[in-house]
Amino acid sequence: MLAPEMSTSTRHRHIPASGPRRAIATVCLSGTLEDKLAAAAAAGFDGVEIFENDLVASPLSPAQVREHCADLGLTIDLYQPFRDFEAVPPELLTANLRRAAHKFDLMEQLGADTVLVCSSVSPSAVDDDDLAAEQLHALASLAAERGLRVAYEALAWGRFVNTYDHSWEIVRRADHPALGLCLDSFHILSRGSDPAGIRDLPGEKLFFLQLADAPRLEMDVLQWSRHHRLFPGQGVFDLPAFVGHVLAAGYGGPLSLEVFNDVFRQADPERAAVDAMRSLLALQERVETAAPERVPVLDLPAAPDLAGHAFTELAVDEVSGPQVSRALAALGFTHTGQHRSKPVQLWQQGGARVLLNAAPPRGTSPGGAAVCALAVESADPARSARRAETLLAPVLPRTRGADEADLSAIAAPDGTSVFFCRTGADDATSWLSDFTPTGAAPGAGAGLTGTDHVALTQPFDHFDEAALFYRAVLGLEPEPVTEFAAPFGLIRSRAVADPSHEVRIALSVALLRRGEWAPGVPDPQHVAFATDDAIASARAMRALGAPVLEIPDNYYDDLDARLAPPADLLAAIREYSVLYDRDEYGEFLHFYTEVLGSRVFFEVVQRIGGYAGYGAVNAPVRMAAHRRLRMVRAGGITDRALPGRTSA
Amino acid sequence: MLAPEMSTSTRHRHIPASGPRRAIATVCLSGTLEDKLAAAAAAGFDGVEIFENDLVASPLSPAQVREHCADLGLTIDLYQPFRDFEAVPPELLTANLRRAAHKFDLMEQLGADTVLVCSSVSPSAVDDDDLAAEQLHALASLAAERGLRVAYEALAWGRFVNTYDHSWEIVRRADHPALGLCLDSFHILSRGSDPAGIRDLPGEKLFFLQLADAPRLEMDVLQWSRHHRLFPGQGVFDLPAFVGHVLAAGYGGPLSLEVFNDVFRQADPERAAVDAMRSLLALQERVETAAPERVPVLDLPAAPDLAGHAFTELAVDEVSGPQVSRALAALGFTHTGQHRSKPVQLWQQGGARVLLNAAPPRGTSPGGAAVCALAVESADPARSARRAETLLAPVLPRTRGADEADLSAIAAPDGTSVFFCRTGADDATSWLSDFTPTGAAPGAGAGLTGTDHVALTQPFDHFDEAALFYRAVLGLEPEPVTEFAAPFGLIRSRAVADPSHEVRIALSVALLRRGEWAPGVPDPQHVAFATDDAIASARAMRALGAPVLEIPDNYYDDLDARLAPPADLLAAIREYSVLYDRDEYGEFLHFYTEVLGSRVFFEVVQRIGGYAGYGAVNAPVRMAAHRRLRMVRAGGITDRALPGRTSA
Incomplete structure (x- = not known):
């Protein structure tokens, strides 16, 4: 079930014929x-x-x-x-x-x-x-x-x-x-x-x-x-x-x-x-x-309600697999299940679930880890799939063993597979039964409660297509487009979310297609997990040895000048490299891991009050920190050449 | 002299120190x-x-x-x-x-x-x-x-x-x-x-x-x-x-x-x-x-007057070399000279000169022909070179034999070499003496009188840099930027020319960097030759078997509807696939060859009155025609699948 072959074939024959000509x-x-x-x-x-x-x-x-x-x-x-x-x-x-x-x-x-x-x-x-x-x-x-x-x-x-x-x-x-x-x-x-x-x-x-x-x-x-x-x-x-x-x-x-x-x-x-x-x-x-009286009914199944992220699946290889596993363990995850027929591990913490797939679908780019699938909890997975197909989403062929869950998957514009499932259901849409428990007792964890959002860089030509795809196919509502200046060029970003914000996908794209000078993380992707206490999670993860991305002191000095957070909060977030944002609705505390493999990392976020954003104001700081780590590790710069606070 | 090694090294030490700090x-x-x-x-x-x-x-x-x-x-x-x-x-x-x-x-x-x-x-x-x-x-x-x-x-x-x-x-x-x-x-x-x-x-x-x-x-x-x-x-x-x-x-x-x-x-x-x-x-x-009284004099040699294009040099390989030679012959050029120490041919017709270099500089992209150098007639080549160097133009190392012309060359932002020379001079800046006459008697030709302009697609990141480079270094004046919709995306174009329009370089760039879907000619380049009678030149070239690009009938029908040219003119340009434009200053007749190799082609232009443009309105028609030829030749389409008037 979890390794559909990538395919961009679509079935264009089933266009609903009713209503005005197109x-x-x-x-x-x-x-x-x-x-x-x-x-x-x-x-x-x-x-x-x-x-x-x-x-x-x-x-x-x-x-x-x-x-x-x-x-x-x-x-x-x-x-x-x-x-x-x-x-x-x-x-x-x-x-x-x-x-x-x-x-x-x-x-x-x-x-x-x-x-x-x-x-x-x-x-x-x-x-x-x-x-x-x-x-x-x-x-x-x-x-x-x-x-x-x-x-x-x-x-x-x-x-x-x-x-x-x-x-x-x-x-x-x-x-x-x-x-x-x-x-x-x-x-x-x-x-x-x-x-x-x-x-x-x-x-x-x-x-x-x-x-x-x-x-x-x-x-x-x-x-x-x-x-x-x-x-x-x-x-x-x-x-x-x-x-x-x-x-x-x-x-x-x-x-x-x-x-x-x-x-x-x-x-x-x-x-x-x-x-x-x-x-x-x-x-x-x-x-x-x-205006139902004016138009013949379109044969399009309504979008079922979505109730959250079921899992996120990462394709990994020999090098990135162990690296991501170590990072998940240090974030407090436990390897709780092993797929019955495929080299796929299930890692859990609270309601957050990550699959590591060591035999990723064809088409997944080699050399490192990548998000290859996301799965959402649908009130009616079969209807979700029929809707997707009617809306010309490429339906992915399924390769499943006997008795394995019958999940429908479609390909999003960036090639990510999207699964519709019901994790708790007592039927073929419960994918959890495909996994044999490892017997590992869940550890104390680090306070993660679920998946807040998945952030995916979109192919340059398909950013607007992607927002419409998630809107039309999954019934997610696009949030306003934001643009910000990142170290290597302008970034455009737009999230899509269901009305109750149980499913959030943050889409981003470079405002201009990257050229020869593109030293940032290429097409970054990350999974953001939710916590009710970012500082406690950060503390627990540090104890576990998590590869948390270090944030420069200058950031905290500026934050103090700009937003004057309480001194104890400022001290704590400075100590744990937690970033901070505030708007008229609430507050946002978040921190990142280093990049695992070539493009994937994790984020931990705490939303306080009605903060509905993604901390875009802090993204350039994260990007510069990721870049510096890459250069230090590539030997491109040394601490002597560029003195400063580094984790090297 | 004609094959400097490409280099982007610059000498940043000689920044003029006088005047305000920068x-x-x-x-x-x-x-x-x-x-x-x-x-x-x-x-x-x-x-x-x-x-x-x-x-x-x-x-x-x-x-x-x-x-x-x-x-x-x-x-x-x-x-x-x-x-x-x-x-x-x-x-x-x-x-x-x-x-x-x-x-x-x-x-x-x-x-x-x-x-x-x-x-x-x-x-x-x-x-x-x-x-x-x-x-x-x-x-x-x-x-x-x-x-x-x-x-x-x-x-x-x-x-x-x-x-x-x-x-x-x-x-x-x-x-x-x-x-x-x-x-x-x-x-x-x-x-x-x-x-x-x-x-x-x-x-x-x-x-x-x-x-x-x-x-x-x-x-x-x-x-x-x-x-x-x-x-x-x-x-x-x-x-x-x-x-x-x-x-x-x-x-x-x-x-x-x-x-x-x-x-x-x-x-x-x-x-x-x-x-x-x-x-x-x-x-x-x-x-x-x-305001000379306010600022200390900058140590920057004034730009000498330019008097025209001396030559344009194409790098060719085993496949494209014979193809370009045949095309030049069919355009009425004669192979008049052979370089004394290098595999470089000189082809001439009137004041139009093309060099074909079979041992192109390192860095020239393989697979086909490319414009690797353009040469301008300078009133003072040495001063032109000093000015260029002071303005941080990368100076190209020279590799010349004894007694060969001592030409200075710099690299333009797209890597094209720019030579300063005096073709008629009785000194080391006359490059013609490096060529041994072949003894071939010039043919009747086809009416070409010189080089009207060289058109070069610029690297996406360096379009504005290029316009300033030619403005500052060569003293050419930038003309207004034009944008037009081409079959595969928007194109931005800007020409630079000396005040008397003896030297013209047309720069263009895609408005968005091309991605996976980029079926047009990649980074096209062309050399446009001048004629006083485009139709006569086209007739002569057809007789010589020139690979003139065929233009669809629809174009002429539309031209008739739009501009209503005289019937005999319309008939003639339709017969010879000549394009036409008109503005408040004059008229423009021009036609193209097919693409030779992967990206280079030739144009023949006739300017009537004060027409100062480049026929941009016709460029999309040319692009579609070039695309179709590529597809027909690649076997991607057949005349049966897409009926129409083709040259195949």
Whole structure:
């Protein structure tokens, strides 16, 4: 059960078919047009918006693109964009209509019946709604002759038209059956417009719906839009409510993603397309919940409640295995069980459980220890697994012996296996029965009560994908994104947690992909255990010889200047290298071990009051301390060259 | 002469000693405090500003840091930052003075005599200049007791104090000898404040000067400041004028760099420190020019005029060598010379010269062809070389035979060798005499007249360094930065050119460092040759069998819709796969060859009128076409799978 083979194969055939059609703009994905169409089809999309630049660079003629899409099972729902058309002087109108005629010819060959026209940003345009309406009427007439439609969209930075109600006013005045609106969630929600008014628009005039989420950023809206859009559920916009309004108005077209994102533009399009599809499925579920009367029920099992971390599994090798075992023993853990058929040890202390797997799954990087799996307690493991599969999580093949627990596992975006189990259950989901007790009597321990969180560095291209994965698949809620300056570059961090904070996973990523100069711990991972008394735990662990990471005196001097903790507390945390943080909700005491192998370490945390963070303010100090240890051990620096307080 | 060994060794001993002292804030550089201090010292800085977070994470005590800096020859010119001090209620003042006392203790141990106090952003602060002045007076009194000084700085986003004249008004009212101003070019110039008023401030109250450049960005000023600052000469601020004002006021402290930059934060600190020092030396030269009476003369030879590209040298191997030779022949070049002692061929057509080096310098990546050197015509090669060396350019060791030309070469940030020469000269700087004529009669050619530009992808961490390198060392002027969406991610591009556009180098970089999904040409490089008639050249080259890159029909259809070129022109460029661009100054016709080896190709360009760009709008089309050829040749796609117009 505990060593599924890593696999990234997904089953894209079981996309729920009910509800609106799903589409994606080619601009969301990296690659040539051919790459993008293949990725959209593989992820199960029904249709695409074709971005002009993708077509222009393609060796396929429009007719060939049409044929290719048909072969892939994709419709072409929109051709985009047509810019700077309306409210211009007559001679420019002539040129613009000529340009439009060329594009309409192309659309006929392409088999796309709707063109997106963005509100003008041209310096030649004038502020005259009647003129805009008149010229759009002319455009719509030209389109109608060919059986095409024009969807007019207010850009958030349109020169005169930049709100959906203004674009509607122009469409209303133009009054042409081939002219309607394109609504884009980014353009509307980025400006803070109230989307509720969309409910009052006539549904038959809503020609197209483009969806994008975004983080809240203080920047020029055009830059925000062009570089930082996200798939629904990855940002801060209330898209379930937004889509609810649009559907309530009677919109019957596809839900189509249009996401400009610097990372997605250079990431594997097949993975990005799956991420995109997952975002739409999870969005549809939330829209249903908000407005059940409008949308057919999606065949998506609800996320069962989670009740905590069941275990965390580390892959170890000959060198790191004994090192991690010694560290666990010195943290007060006891080796209580041995797997019946595999070289896997169970270590326990209170509710904290760690598995050491000496025959790690294929794909686990060699040379040291790594977190290869995390397991969560699910109220209904089978339902959790069905939900995951429906949401396109790669399901891992199981290799289990007779009578061994039948646990479902999926692969998270970083390759970590995620198990759903019920540790205390009297059935096949209780994995504990796979272990033969070692007979070792639990020691006095060091006060650890359970697992507080697991912290995993994400692959650069998959940070936002990971947050959405845990949100959609496990039902965890993403916490706000934080960024901080670490010694070797900026770090972005975001935790996901269930509503009662029984399961917490802290995701992090370098703000820029690391290059040649990357002297920190590579892709660090750690498991944080909970204690009710960090100082007592630290004292007990020191007695046991735990490899606790030493923190510089300067840190405590600064802490005194900044937060003035009580003198006895300051003295104690200084003595035991415990770090400290405080916010408006409570306090946080935590300490770390040294790195075991190349990238894994442990943390012990005590939460006091309602402190809900992860001590990010202290992370740079931890990183510098880990770096120094690496250099000292590698012989790169000596105490003579750089005098100071070291553990060497 | 033509195969210097690659070396990145620099001589940091010859930093000009005249003029103000030079300092750098540790926050500019990546790494731990120890890494940063080592890098600053190696680059020849006189002093550092120590950023609090760097000290806090260091195992060195403040006294040890002091000692370590002294060993490295560095003074500690500023400790920073102290935030949110002034204009607060009494109980907060008490806490703030306690915090300050802690930091002053630390500064005494550190041997730093000046602390930076940033104008408050605290919600507890009130808008009361007299209160601010009174409390800063109290802080200055506390500092003065220890012989320390307080430098008060208006943050551009300070809550009440965000301009230098406002900060000066408060310092004036406080009237304490230990209280003065810190001026930061970013905070002043980002807001568009007129810095000329600085001339009227009393010099003895200017305690510190922090320098940063920046690109012009439309974003929140705090984000702009924290992520996108640049070293002087890399952005758009007029720093020579700014520094001129500050020196005119009588400022006598160091010129100190304080640059928050996401890329520099994760780049090799030793290289970043050299880049930083080069920026200060080049800035000082420009300040001198602007205000010669205020600054002692810097011992920096002026940049000689450049008169064009002398040659471009490609490293080739057994496979790519014949391929490139065939391509050059088909582009109308003639193999006119053979190096007297090395396996280097000279190919010429008009003023365009290419060297093919079959024994490329060590360090050149194997597997295909690569641009290993570019040579520029200098009015004074020896002076060019002296200037380069003074500006910390790595000087390449020369390996030349007796009687061979004595050319100086330096290494650009991407490792390309840069030679200074005088092709027509009757002396040792004429490299042509190193070649024995082959006796081959020049063919009819294909109309090429010279080298228009060399386009080089830069290493991710060194794009801004490269622009400054060419600006400072060669005296080329950077053109505006452009960004465009390419099939595999966003590309940033910036050209540098001499005032008469005889020498042009186009630098580009991926906006995000490429990851696993990077199917484009890796780090492409190309040499662009000039013609007076692109269509005639294309016709001639087709007759010669040149491997011209085929451009899709869709491109021409779109061009017709967008720019409506004359029908005969459109037909001709469509026939010959010539790309087209137009701007307010003129027109641009250009076409490309296929990729030769793994990354190099050639371009032919015709500039009409004053067109000064590089056809960036067409680059994505070229990239997609190159990608498709690679896939077709690798067997990754077949014409059946993806029907279309191909050259296969």
